[in-house]
Amino acid sequence: MDILSKSVIPLKNNAAPSTKRTGRFFQAPVEFQNVSVTFGIAGKEKVILESMDAQIQPGEFVALLGPSGCGKSTVLNLVAGYLKPTTGAVVVNGKPVDGPDPQRGMVFQQHSLFPWKTVQENVEFGPRMAGEPKTIAESTARTFLGMVGLTKFADHYPSQLSGGMQHRVEIARALANYPGVLLMDEPFGALDAQTRLVMQDGLLKLWEQFKPTVLFVTHDIDEAVLLADRILIMGVAPGRVIAELNVGIERPRGVDALTDHRFSRLKAQCLELLEQESRKAFGADDDGEQPEAGVA
Amino acid sequence: MSGNVQATAQPAPLSRFLQEIDKAALAERLKRHSVQVLSLVCGIVAWQILTTEGVQFILNFNNLPTPVQVGQQFLVLIHSHTFYLDLAVSLRRIGISFGLAAVIGMTAGVAMGRSRLAQDILLPYIEIMRPIPAVAWIPLSIIMWPTNEASIIFITFLGAVFPIAINTMQGVKQTPEVLIRAAATLGAKRFAVLRHVVLPSALPSISTGLAVGMGVSWFSLLAGEIISGQYGIGYFTWESYELIRYPDVVVGMITIGLLGTFSTSLVRLLARWLLRWAPPEQR
Numbered sequence: 001m002d003i004l005s006k007s008v009i010p011l012k013n014n015a016a017p018s019t020k021r022t023g024r025f026f027q028a029p030v031e032f033q034n035v036s037v038t039f040g041i042a043g044k045e046k047v048i049l050e051s052m053d054a055q056i057q058p059g060e061f062v063a064l065l066g067p068s069g070c071g072k073s074t075v076l077n078l079v080a081g082y083l084k085p086t087t088g089a090v091v092v093n094g095k096p097v098d099g100p101d102p103q104r105g106m107v108f109q110q111h112s113l114f115p116w117k118t119v120q121e122n123v124e125f126g127p128r129m130a131g132e133p134k135t136i137a138e139s140t141a142r143t144f145l146g147m148v149g150l151t152k153f154a155d156h157y158p159s160q161l162s163g164g165m166q167h168r169v170e171i172a173r174a175l176a177n178y179p180g181v182l183l184m185d186e187p188f189g190a191l192d193a194q195t196r197l198v199m200q201d202g203l204l205k206l207w208e209q210f211k212p213t214v215l216f217v218t219h220d221i222d223e224a225v226l227l228a229d230r231i232l233i234m235g236v237a238p239g240r241v242i243a244e245l246n247v248g249i250e251r252p253r254g255v256d257a258l259t260d261h262r263f264s265r266l267k268a269q270c271l272e273l274l275e276q277e278s279r280k281a282f283g284a285d286d287d288g289e290q291p292e293a294g295v296a
Numbered sequence: 297m298s299g300n301v302q303a304t305a306q307p308a309p310l311s312r313f314l315q316e317i318d319k320a321a322l323a324e325r326l327k328r329h330s331v332q333v334l335s336l337v338c339g340i341v342a343w344q345i346l347t348t349e350g351v352q353f354i355l356n357f358n359n360l361p362t363p364v365q366v367g368q369q370f371l372v373l374i375h376s377h378t379f380y381l382d383l384a385v386s387l388r389r390i391g392i393s394f395g396l397a398a399v400i401g402m403t404a405g406v407a408m409g410r411s412r413l414a415q416d417i418l419l420p421y422i423e424i425m426r427p428i429p430a431v432a433w434i435p436l437s438i439i440m441w442p443t444n445e446a447s448i449i450f451i452t453f454l455g456a457v458f459p460i461a462i463n464t465m466q467g468v469k470q471t472p473e474v475l476i477r478a479a480a481t482l483g484a485k486r487f488a489v490l491r492h493v494v495l496p497s498a499l500p501s502i503s504t505g506l507a508v509g510m511g512v513s514w515f516s517l518l519a520g521e522i523i524s525g526q527y528g529i530g531y532f533t534w535e536s537y538e539l540i541r542y543p544d545v546v547v548g549m550i551t552i553g554l555l556g557t558f559s560t561s562l563v564r565l566l567a568r569w570l571l572r573w574a575p576p577e578q579r
Binding site for chain 2: 080081082099100101102104105106108110112114115116117118125126129130157159173177
């Protein structure tokens with residue numbers, strides 16, 4: 001535990017990122033420089049993401065909020081290195097992203113644990129791939145499993161766990177690589193409301209310990225306001241950032257922030273900003289008959 | 297409801313409950329096995345009656361050996377040295393051919409599943425050659441290979457390699473993209489992704505390919521041995537027919553059936569053990 005708690009090593013913006021494991025957390029800055037993504041052949045291309053410029057500070061928790069089709073998952077895929085931008089560059093820790101890297105951890109929307117590995121082996125996977133000796137990898141995995149409260153389930157296979165537990169293992173697996181930026185793609189989207197609250201609370205507590213930079217994609221306004229320092233609100237057709245909102249609620253935060261008076265005001269602001277976009281995503285026009293906007 | 301009553305009355309209700317479940321399951325299994333055995337016994341009795349009576353109605357049973365003759369002959373054969381030699385030769389051929397087919401088929405399947413270029417190079421051959429029955433390969437393989445042994449092994453190999461390659465390819469292609477991405481983000485390089493993600497994910501499909509391949513390789517082996525063998529259980533069966541030793545023919549057939557079933561179950565058992573992580577219905 002105490003190796004982990006003296007964790008924060010801010011790196012300079014121009015420092016070359018090392019893929020060597022430090023065994024400690026650091027906070028990577030993320031910069032989007034005129035990033036755009038288009039698919040399709042010339043003349044008929046579809047703009048998925050339109051020239052995005054944004055700066056994410058080291059250790060900042062940023063939520064990307066928007067209706068489906070706004071390209072918020074595309075943004076994460078760019079940072080993770082699964083996708084190359086059509087123009088511009090994503091710069092993490094001073095270096096343009098070029099393919100996946102353990103420094104940029106990802107927690108996926110779908111279940112992505114390896115079903116043929118036990119919970120322990122799943123969490124060990126990152127350290128093992130980094131060339132850690134078996135014993136070190138084992139103890140790292142145990143530490144992070146303990147932090148998500150799943151020590152008892154170390155020898156279970158993922159199929160034997162509930163959905164919420166599997167997500168906790170995924171978070172532990174991503175953290176076991178000590179990523180400088182943690183990418184989370186609607187990680188709690190499939191969970192029931194109560195489980196989601198517990199998970200959000202747990203995530204906040206974990207984040208307080210290490211404070212890695214977080215990019216958190218969600219379509220849930222409550223979730224964005226509850227978790228983030230800053231919310232980037234995204235619009236559809238084409239996908240782009242239409243506004244940003246600073247969440248001034250102090251940390252450490254818990255789910256009790258949901259009843260804070262600032263919470264409802266921020267929520268109202270988000271709703272207002274999103275309404276137009278949600279209608280567009282819903283397929284309704286601004287004139288004529290307007291069906292209920294599908295804002296969650 | 298009776299379980300509840302017991303739960304309050306008995307000191308160890310859980311283990312007792314488990315015992316009861318096991319007993320019920322055991323009884324059910326015994327019942328099924330007894331039906332299976334009974335079915336076989338009925339068949340053998342019918343065969344005995346048909347052959348001793350020499351029934352000639354559509355099928356001619358008058359020249360067939362009776363089950364009793366077959367059983368007696370079987371007892372004679374298991375004391376003879378050459379029968380074991382035939383068995384050993386056939387098993388050796390299956391072992392070599394199936395081993396080669398597994399290695400080459402899986403390698404080709406992985407390559408085709410992971411690379412479009414490899415697929416475009418290899419798949420046309422497979423699609424053209426796969427429907428050609430093993431028997432049709434006999435002339436060419438006798439011409440091509442220096443020894444009969446080699447040509448039998450080649451024919452057997454051909455039978456097994458295509459189902460293994462095709463099934464491996466399909467399994468590899470179905471690997472969920474999210475798992476490959478997850479592994480890459482956790483620091484896995486190409487080879488590690490293959491070993492830790494693609495192969496385990498394709499395993500259910502690969503094991504189907506191996507089991508099918510094992511079945512087809514027996515089929516092909518027999519074709520090869522009948523035409524150009526010197527030893528082997530297929531050669532034994534065909535030679536017995538030519539020497540009018542009909543009980544031996546049936547013993548040969550049953551032996552082939554048993555060996556084929558046994559070796560296929562062995563493959564399935566191994567796959568089940570490798571798939572112990574999966575929920576039971578997916579194994």
